[in-house]
Amino acid sequence: MEEAKVTRPSGSVPVPRMRRGFKTFINEVIREMKRVTWPSRPETNRLTGVVLVICGILVLVLFLMGLLVGSALDLLLQNTR
DSSP states (O other): OOOOOEEOOSSSSOEEOOOOOHHHHHHHHHHHHHHOOOOOHHHHHHHHHHHHHHHHHHHHHHHHHHHHHHHHHHHHHHHTO
């Protein structure tokens, strides 16, 4: 892979030169996508299930916390009347 020439304007941080166009960008994206190790279908399904279960647990926890805070506020407001 060819390296981009780097210029150092006034600071010490290297800044790559703008030498690429849209077509080069697309070609680099395609090249990188070929390097990706994609998960298998069963692994994808398993991980999707894990994400859905965790989301369900979080929904349940937040719902219960809302009920708890709501009940606590109701008790506090009843005592102030």
